[in-house]
Amino acid sequence: MLMKGEMVMDKRKLLIALHEMKGIGWKSISRFMKQNGDLYDPLSLTDRQLAAIGLDQAKIALARKAADETYAAGRLREYERRGIAVVTVFDAAYPKLLRQIAQPPWVIYCIGDISLLQHPAIAVVGTRTPTFYGRKNAFQISKRLAEAGFTVVSGLARGIDSDAHRGALLGAAATIAVLGSGPDIVYPPEHGDLFREIAQKGLIVTEFPLGTKSHPGLFPLRNRIIAGLSLGTLVVEAALKSGSLITVDYALQESRDVFAMPGPIDSPKSQGPLSLIKQGAKLVADVRDILEEYGHTMECEAFSDCAGQTTETTGDEQKVLNLLRHEPASFDRLLELGNFEFGHLHAVLLSLLMKRLIEQRPGSLYALSEST
Secondary structure, rough: OOOOOOOOHHHHHHHHHHOOOOOOOOOHHHHEEOOOOEEHHHHHOOOHHHOOOOOOOHHHHHHHHOOHHHHHHHHHHHHHOOEEEEEEOOOOOOOOOOOOOOOOOOOOEEEOOOOOOOOOEEEEEEEEOHHHHHHHHHHHHHHHHHHHHOEEEEEEOOOOHHHHHHHHHHOOOEEEEEEOOOOOOOOOOHHHHHHHHHHHEEEEEEEOOOOOOOOOOHHHHHHHHHHHHEEEEEOOOOOOOOOOHHHHHHHHHOEEEEEEEOOOOOOOOHHHHHHHOOOOOOEEEOOEEEHOOOOOOOOOOHOOHHHHHHHOOOHHHHHHHHOOOOOOOOHHHHHHHHOOOOHHHHHHHHHHHOOEEEEEEEOOEEEOOOOO
């Protein structure tokens, strides 16, 4: 046998250390994996043996540095200090569906409730520049999916992603945001409040180590995790060349379900979903269209045709209604008067719009609806 030797370091720590080492990627780590799922220890192999599995001299040096117990311990202490859980393919907490994809991440970094990794999940994705129709429906269907026991997975991006997360948070706080950056970097930066709310009530997930800045090349890698965590992927508004369709491609590669929400046929943002429907994606007009695929039962009260039109309000919704009693107000004015967090006010306004208690007027002003 070409390679021999006993492991010097615990395989879990070694995997984390290799993953943390800049310059060693997914393929390099795969070369260290044994057929039985164990790892070869770089310190137990000669340079010739390491070269034989495809490592150049630079990577050999990095691998030997990673195998130093001190390096691994230091990296783990830093994640623990920041409250970030490190989950590897060797851990029971690693999600089963993600383990089944063609290129599962060796390590994922998590902030929040890691039990959500084991829950049935649906990805909800779409354009970064949605219409009101898209925002409303992404929010509403994500809320109902969460109420039905699903975790809603998305990418924390502008547009449909953020509305999907906010809807799920309002429904049952069951949402996972998959980042295209390290766990310490919020992108886009204006989603700081949403990031923190998901970290507190849901789960933040990334395969990228601390300090990894977001750039376009990382988003397709993030999208494979969004699809990999999910039983199916729903597209709400997307152009024909939308990046969200990359997530669909990954879902199809892994034989996962694909759902699409139709929109106006003359809207460029409807062309992605309409194309998917033509290719066999399931048309979604109601949350039932997804739930029936997985045998979920629905409570009539939660999912009746008029569920989105209930006039019951939360305390914060009533607070906004009171602020609008005398005159319409802009988002910024409501933010100032009500002392709300940005992301939370967005969710409250969207809920009131769906309940038809308020309306949006020209000039981005919110006002009480005539029936209120």
